[in-house]
Amino acid sequence: MEIHDSGLYAAFKAKDNRFDGRFFVGISSTGIYCRPICKAKQAKEENCTFFQSAAEAEQAGFRPCLLCRPELAPGKSVADANVNLSYRAAKLLEETCTYKLSIQELAEQLGYTDRHLRRVFTAEYNVSPVQYLQTCRLHLAKQLLTDTNLTVLEIAMAAGFGSLRRFNAVFKEQYRLTPTQLRKKVITKPTVDEITLSLSYRPPYRWNEILTFLKSRAIEGVEAVIDDKYMRTVRLKNIKNEKIEGWIKVSHNEEKESLNLTVSHSLLSVLPQVLARTKKMFDIYCNPEIIYQALKPMNKIIKDSCVLGTRLPGCFDSFEMSVRAILGQLITVKAAGTIAARIAKTYGHEIQTGINGLTHTFPSSEDIIALENIEESFGVLGVTSAKSRTILQLAELVQTAELNLDFCVNPETEMKKLLAITGIGNWTAQYIAMRAMEWTDSFLETDAGVKKALSGYSAKEMLSIAEEWRPWRSYAVINLWQTL
Structure with a gap:
């Protein structure tokens, strides 16, 4: 998007929510800056200055609007970033x-x-x-x-x-x-032992689909989906390197085009981490219109397979999700979930949440490395020796920071490191990159669901077809799964 494009004022005037968070408008007559969806009295074009970020507007001397609240705008998606x-x-x-x-x-x-x-x-x-x-x-x-x-x-x-x-x-x-x-100047909420914040997204948002995806892969004791809400336990380190435990709940507010994130008060010292991980998990930064336009050719192959608003489910804990992916090799999603729940209950940390079904946090890479004999420890829980060794290798690379699952600039480089681990093949590396590294261009041509959705095509033919879907092949995979 060219920030000086004359069409930005038209988008501001139309209150076009597709541009929310992609630019901000400084109003010289008031000294404030707004989101493009602000419902305040329309400013004259000659009084408007357009900025690529809220930070740029603030550095120019503008104050945030108290009506549209720029701090709630969805952040830039990877589609908006030139680099x-x-x-x-x-x-x-x-x-x-x-x-x-x-x-x-x-x-x-x-x-x-x-x-x-x-x-x-x-x-x-x-x-x-x-x-x-x-x-x-x-x-x-x-x-x-x-x-x-x-x-x-x-x-x-x-x-x-x-x-x-x-x-x-x-x-x-x-x-x-x-x-x-x-x-x-504002009306605050009554004092409670929890904090609820809004996470705005660019509509539409297929909430039921992402919730169904997460529910089928939830680790019992660690995660739960109840009454259209996603809930999970949390264990993070704060600035003092102290381990902080608590829980979160995520629900959908369709009317306000946002998700509601409720956080236990115990997580206050790690709140920025919780916010960032939740946004990643629920793909808040997604720009659905750009992705839909790129993937519409899918509908010529499978009718209505590409649906506007489909999100790429991320994860809250990259190591936990990666272990879950390794456990899921060659067995069903349900069976992998059962084994993951045993690991959490046996080697995770027990936690009091007051929420039915949330009892443990998943063991960290540090916890896994501390086990005396992982093959024996995991073997009694139903994990093969080969998978146990793979999980240990993964834990060691994560613990020493030789493998970056969260903030890697080059996911393909990290995928090569994953492939070097004995027991991790292309499917597992692509799946981890897709959900942990926010890699938008994974394609799982050997996946049973993808093969079923594209029945009649060989793996080579599927890869050839998917070339047209770059760089959004991860979203294409999710759309294919949702056709089943």
Whole structure:
């Protein structure tokens, strides 16, 4: 999208939700910036300046609109990013905004120099990574001030400001209001032992389909789908390297075109991680119109196979999902789920959630490595010796950071590392890349479901057909599965 395209004002005037989060509008007559779907009185075109990101609008001196709330806009999708590195960097900044990591440390996680990261990031977002990071913190704080009754101190810590004094100073400098003054302008929710935040998406969103997918693969004790809500246990490390446990619930608010994320209060210190992982799991950043237009040729092969709004189910815990994928080799989805549940109950951490069915967190790579003899430990649970050794190799690579499942800029490089693990073949590597690495171009030509959907075609013919679906073949796979 060319940011200076004269059609942007037309999209703003039409309140076109396809552009929500893809650009922001600064209004010179008011000094505020809005989402393109804002329902405030329409500004004149000569008073509008268009920005590629909220951070760029704030650096230009504009304050966020209190009506459309730019902090709720869906983020950029990989389809909008000219450079994959900048997209991955932005998501890493969002998830680690409470950590005191330098840009050099962030760049090293992504496998590049800090100089190159700054250059690419600034070219894509028109702000530096540090400026983008500050906006991430401010937006999280603003959402918590508006939607919860957490204390201002709790919010300052949760958003990564380090101190109340620093939070007040930055907030007032950027928004011309103190946090307390902003809170007086909104009606906050009653105090409870949980936090509920909205995650906006670009409609349409096929909620029932993604929920069905996750339900069929849920690990008993760790995950549950009840009353159209997805729930799971959570165990993460905070900035002090302490293990924090809790739970989340995700439900659909179709009227507001958003998902509601409810988080136990115990997860406040790792809230940015929880938000980022949930957005990834439910493919919040997806731009469905772009993907649909690219995959429409599928309908010539299988009628109505490509449906607008289909999401690519990600995962909350990449290691957990990868173990689940290894367990699922050559057995049914249900059988793999049964074994995964045994592993969680035996070697996971018991947790009190107050939610029926959520009793354990899944063991981490660290927990797996700590087992004295994984073949014996897993063998009694129904895992073959070969799969046990594969899981151990995976855990060791993840623990030493030799394998990057979450923020890899080049998924194909990480897939080669997966393929080097004894017991991981092309299907498993492609599946892990698709769900853990947000790799949009996986294709599973040997998958039983794909072969059934494309019955009559050989593997070679399926690969040839799928060439037309690049770089969205992962979405094509999901669409094919959903035809069955």
